[in-house]
Amino acid sequence: MPRQQEDDPGAAPGLAGLGRYAGAATLILASLADSTKHGYALTKDIESFAGVRVAPGTLYEALARLQARGLIEAVESQDRRRPYRLTAVGAAALRAHLDAQRRVADVGLRRLASGWGTA
Numbered sequence: 001m002p003r004q005q006e007d008d009p010g011a012a013p014g015l016a017g018l019g020r021y022a023g024a025a026t027l028i029l030a031s032l033a034d035s036t037k038h039g040y041a042l043t044k045d046i047e048s049f050a051g052v053r054v055a056p057g058t059l060y061e062a063l064a065r066l067q068a069r070g071l072i073e074a075v076e077s078q079d080r081r082r083p084y085r086l087t088a089v090g091a092a093a094l095r096a097h098l099d100a101q102r103r104v105a106d107v108g109l110r111r112l113a114s115g116w117g118t119a
Contacts, residue, residue, distance in 0.1 A: 014097070027052060030046075031049070032085060039081070041083075071094075072084045073085060
């Protein structure tokens with residue numbers, strides 16, 4: 001298994017090295033998992049499912065990094081908006097990252113239930 005980045009120990013290999021953009025990257029990839037979206041649609045979708053507002057600068061920097069890594073790709077558009085879609089590599093990276101996060105969440109919840117629920 002590839003060595004994980006020190007700044008994001010839960011990052012999947014496809015998300016490793018994104019540093020401070022790893023959180024935004026996860027949200028973007030999750031949003032694109034169901035359909036192609038442009039920047040504004042991404043921000044609205046992320047707000048609706050995660051309760052997080054991704055600033056435009058963070059969004060577009062993360063989009064550029066994800067595209068450079070082949071995790072997403074731009075789609076041809078008839079207007080000035082630039083839609084993006086998840087690639088197969090991006091879907092695999094997202095699945096691995098979310099599986100790792102689920103394991104961490106499961107451990108934390110079990111530990112809380114056994115130690116903090118009885119105080």
